[in-house]
Amino acid sequence: MRFHKILSVFLFVGISLVFLSCTKDIYKKNNKAHKKSVKQTSALIKEIPKTKAELDYDTLSITDEWVGTTNFSVRKPNYVIIHHTAQDSLAQTIQTFTLPGTQVSSHYVIGRDGEIVQMLNDYLRSWHAGKGKWGNDTDLNSASIGIELDNNGREPFTTSQIESLLVLLKRLKWKYAIPTANFIGHSDIAPSRKTDPSIYFPWKRLAEEGFGFWYDEDVVFPVLTAQDSIAIPIENTDSLPQNNIDPILALRIIGYDVSDEKAAIRSFKLHFIQRDIESALTEIDKRILDNLYKKYL
Ligand SMILES: [Zn+2]
Known part of the structure; x- marks a missing residue:
């Protein structure tokens, strides 16, 4: 009996170790691919503008010499777009966002327990907004940070999840000086396509904290x-x-x-x-x- 107990403990530890090492391997491979993509994107930024002679089309508006300036910085996000994942777990969402074929991603995913997973540098363009329009802006992916909340769309959001979201929003608003009006939902920018976040999302609470407006x-x-x-x-x-x-x-x-x-x-x-x-x-x-x-x- 005792021997069986010891054996089952060893088995449990063994299986856990195998599982942990597999999990680590999955992220290792994925993060390597991520670094490669970042490198490819960085190359675009590093590209030096072409001179008239280097261009393969004829134009009078480009000079023969290129003149660089040091007065610049990176473009920064000016909107935050909130989503619900419409999936059943954080793990499922992470899998969706790491499979190349899905062509969807998000800067942050917040679990039901309030855990925040960052999947992309804020300065990079995540593919979360899709086709949409807000005001006259038709490329919200370029201008925004996407936050996905793990929620199936038919249930209230958990308190821990909303508290974590508020902490994250506070940091983003401060860091990028995002205007109060620019904290919006996916359904706001894509009315004919999207209905997330659902009616359970506490927009009034967010507005009270300075993220988005609410009526008097x-x-x-x-x-x-x-x-x-x-x-x-x-x-x-x-x-x-x-x-x-x-x-x-x-x-x-x-x-x-x-x-x-x-x-x-x-x-x-x-x-x-x-x-x-x-x-x-x-x-x-x-x-x-x-x-x-x-x-x-
Ligand atoms: Zn969405």
């Missing part, structure tokens, strides 16, 4: 504030002054691509209303929009 609840619901804790039914808008806002123009001012109006409204509702996202804008929604867009002017 006391202005949108004046009756509610006046009577303090006495709530009015959300659909009872009779007592509120009517507003004549042009919702599509307001959405465009915030940054939404309104080429598909229905999709733009859905993305707005996903972020700021977080209920009935497929329905049209209600009077309350319009009041919220009216209050919000002015913050983006």
Whole structure:
């Protein structure tokens, strides 16, 4: 009996060691490939601009001599785009982001336990945003940092995960001087394609911490504030002054691509209303929009 116990302990330790060494090997191979890619990308930056004689096309605008300047630095991210992974585990997401065929990645992945895995230098262009538009920017991958939260899209985000996210956002905002308005979701920049992060994402909490905007609840619901804790039914808008806002123009001012109006409204509702996202804008929604867009002017 005792012998069996000792044997099973040895077996357990042995299997664990084999597993650990395999895991290490996977990352070793992957990180070597990563370094090679970084080297190839660095070569682009190191390239010296060609002179007129070196160019293979005829142009009058390039001089014969090249003149270098030392007044430069690297371009830096100016947006943070938040996603949920729509996968079942952190390990699954990491695997997706390390397989070359998937052509998707992210700078950071945050696990349900709050663990942050960085997968790419902030200055490099991760492939997380895809086709999208915010304001007049149509290459959000070049301008942003992508953060993926391990979440299947049908569940609330964990407290540890949100706390870790807030710490990371604080660092990024400070380091790159990212404007408050530029903390947005994947669905915001790709309304007709994406619905992440889901309605469970705490955008209001983020705005309270200085990451993204939220509407002034006391202005949108004046009756509610006046009577303090006495709530009015959300659909009872009779007592509120009517507003004549042009919702599509307001959405465009915030940054939404309104080429598909229905999709733009859905993305707005996903972020700021977080209920009935497929329905049209209600009077309350319009009041919220009216209050919000002015913050983006
Ligand atoms: Zn996404």
